[in-house]
Amino acid sequence: MSLNMNVSSSEPSWAAQAHAQLASPSRLILLFVVNIPLIAVVFNVLYQLVMPRDRTVPPVVFHLIPWFGSAAAYGGDPVEFFKSCREKYGNVFTFILLGKRVTVALGPQGNDFVFGGKHTVIAAEDVYQHLTTPVFGKDVVYDVPNEVLMEQKKFVKVSLTVEKFREYVGMIEEEMTEFMKGDPAFLIWQMKDINEWGTFDAYKTLAEMTILTAARTLLGREVRESLDKGFADLYSDLDHGMTPLHWMFSDLPLPSYRKRDAAHQKISGFYQSILQKRKRQESEYEDDVMGSLMKQQYRDGRALQDHEIAHILIALLMAGQHTSSSSTSWALLHLADRPDVADALYQEQVEHFGTPDGGLRDMTYEEMRKLPILDAVIRETLRMHTPIHSIMRQVRSDITVPPTLGAPSEDNVYVVPKGHIVLASPALSQMDPKIWKDADKWDPSRWYDADGFAAQAHRQYDEDGKVDFIFSKGTGSPYLPFGAGRHRCIGEQFATLQIGVIISTFVRKIEMRLDQPFPKPDYASMMVIPLRPCQILYRRRKFD
Ligand code: HEM
Numbered sequence: 001m002s003l004n005m006n007v008s009s010s011e012p013s014w015a016a017q018a019h020a021q022l023a024s025p026s027r028l029i030l031l032f033v034v035n036i037p038l039i040a041v042v043f044n045v046l047y048q049l050v051m052p053r054d055r056t057v058p059p060v061v062f063h064l065i066p067w068f069g070s071a072a073a074y075g076g077d078p079v080e081f082f083k084s085c086r087e088k089y090g091n092v093f094t095f096i097l098l099g100k101r102v103t104v105a106l107g108p109q110g111n112d113f114v115f116g117g118k119h120t121v122i123a124a125e126d127v128y129q130h131l132t133t134p135v136f137g138k139d140v141v142y143d144v145p146n147e148v149l150m151e152q153k154k155f156v157k158v159s160l161t162v163e164k165f166r167e168y169v170g171m172i173e174e175e176m177t178e179f180m181k182g183d184p185a186f187l188i189w190q191m192k193d194i195n196e197w198g199t200f201d202a203y204k205t206l207a208e209m210t211i212l213t214a215a216r217t218l219l220g221r222e223v224r225e226s227l228d229k230g231f232a233d234l235y236s237d238l239d240h241g242m243t244p245l246h247w248m249f250s251d252l253p254l255p256s257y258r259k260r261d262a263a264h265q266k267i268s269g270f271y272q273s274i275l276q277k278r279k280r281q282e283s284e285y286e287d288d289v290m291g292s293l294m295k296q297q298y299r300d301g302r303a304l305q306d307h308e309i310a311h312i313l314i315a316l317l318m319a320g321q322h323t324s325s326s327s328t329s330w331a332l333l334h335l336a337d338r339p340d341v342a343d344a345l346y347q348e349q350v351e352h353f354g355t356p357d358g359g360l361r362d363m364t365y366e367e368m369r370k371l372p373i374l375d376a377v378i379r380e381t382l383r384m385h386t387p388i389h390s391i392m393r394q395v396r397s398d399i400t401v402p403p404t405l406g407a408p409s410e411d412n413v414y415v416v417p418k419g420h421i422v423l424a425s426p427a428l429s430q431m432d433p434k435i436w437k438d439a440d441k442w443d444p445s446r447w448y449d450a451d452g453f454a455a456q457a458h459r460q461y462d463e464d465g466k467v468d469f470i471f472s473k474g475t476g477s478p479y480l481p482f483g484a485g486r487h488r489c490i491g492e493q494f495a496t497l498q499i500g501v502i503i504s505t506f507v508r509k510i511e512m513r514l515d516q517p518f519p520k521p522d523y524a525s526m527m528v529i530p531l532r533p534c535q536i537l538y539r540r541r542k543f544d
Pocket of ligand 1: 124149153316317319320321323324327386387388391392480481482483484486487488489490491492494495
């Protein structure tokens with residue numbers, strides 16, 4: 001019995017038909033086109049396996065899909081990705097990220113390589129400008145030559161004085177208390193006589209508190225007073241314009257891009273209108289960052305223009321928002337998980353600020369700087385949860401990798417070619433078990449305990465008369481949550497103050513517990529924030 005028994009013998013068989021169809025040239029072309037991705041993958045794999053490797057450039061991380069490269073592994077969990085690559089390739093390797101070649105330099109020497117590089121050879125603005133200019137605006141930060149950015153950073157730095165920090169302590173505490181009085185999540189705290197547990201979302205709460213406290217302190221009275229729902233929405237639109245997608249493509253016909261641009265226009269216009277009012281003396285003069293910027297001049301004698309001041313203020317708000325809010329969220333989550341450390345913090349408060357009637361008096365800036373447990377909680381949180389996992393620069397001309405960082409052989413060196421991006425990740429050196437005892441454990445005592453690791457390292461380096469590598473601001477330190485070199489953070493003192501007051505105020509007012517697994521990091525945005533759910537249980541303290 002044949003397969004085509006029902007088909008008349010004059011008609012071609014099904015096999016013949018199929019053969020004829022397959023053989024037609026248009027079919028062949030179609031088949032080829034449909035299979036291009038597969039062919040590209042096969043060629044890409046063969047190329048990596050068979051072709052002899054250029055030994056003068058760092059090894060390339062094996063990947064299946066050309067152009068896309070290791071985007072999924074890096075985007076999903078950059079820290080794990082770097083760790084697994086370090087095991088296979090050492091401290092220096094290149095990975096493909098959506099068509100870009102990114103050379104990673106790990107460890108303290110990797111930090112030194114990237115942070116300490118000459119800005120004429122490796123440039124931050126070439127990597128970040130297309131992401132930040134639409135958000136911050138023209139003529140500031142990465143939209144200007146590096147020398148101008150250095151001047152702009154100096155303008156801000158001189159406006160963040162100790163006198164201002166003294167005033168900020170009370171302002172931040174007041175903003176938090178007002179927030180807790182009005183926020184439904186803190187209903188249990190609002191009802192003084194109830195000894196029950198309530199719950200709040202750590203990241204949501206801290207994000208709101210951070211913007212309120214930053215606006216009140218850095219941006220001035222007029223901005224704080226206008227910080228209503230409308231402003232929060234505009235800020236959120238601006239914020240959603242700073243994602244990995246916007247870094248990859250600076251302009252796409254998508255709503256998030258349109259909203260980003262509209263929000264920038266409105267916020268910039270709003271700040272400039274305040275500047276105009278101040279200049280016309282319709283608004284009371286304020287000794288805030290805006291007021292300070294209005295008085296400054298570039299080296300050539302030129303005063304800052306209104307739009308430059310407005311854009312610097314936007315940049316400050318954006319630079320400080322997620323970094324501070326994620327740090328305070330992680331700190332509170334750890335304190336909720338370790339009530340013994342929270343108790344030690346509370347006792348520290350009682351010891352320094354306790355009053356005879358069992359209450360607590362106001363903190364002062366000078367006194368806060370002398371609280372070792374608070375200081376250790378902040379340092380340890382920034383060690384484990386440094387908000388910025390990848391710090392990048394564009395290579396403008398070929399650059400030799402120091403052989404001690406990584407080399408193909410004893411008598412040869414790697415060269416990172418012009419056009420690559422170089423990337424440092426202090427997150428790795430801050431969590432390296434070869435450097436830190438129990439690196440994965442959140443243990444503030446390592447910073448203040450006389451036998452703690454950091455204290456020992458500190459002593460050892462002091463005794464040897466060498467640079468103190470843990471506390472050093474040098475580019476080769478393993479602990480660099482605020483970066484190093486020309487692009488080092490100028491907000492460190494402000495952030496430490498803001499985080500310190502927020503943590504202390506919470507510890508004074510509430511006890512905290514965690515009744516969920518400790519949240520994992522969320523790498524979906526540009527910063528490392530806690531993955532939801534990140535709920536904290538709380539109860540009002542007896543003497544609050
Ligand atoms: C730069 C971290 C808060 C303003 C940096 C850098 C890091 C960093 C790692 C270096 C970036 C690079 O090298 O490319 C942090 C952390 C913060 C924090 C962990 C809080 C916990 C703030 C705040 C402000 C601020 C509150 C503003 C008041 C800046 C500015 C730069 C910077 C203007 C300079 C960018 C450059 O020169 O390229 N920050 N920051 N930061 N940060 Fe912060």
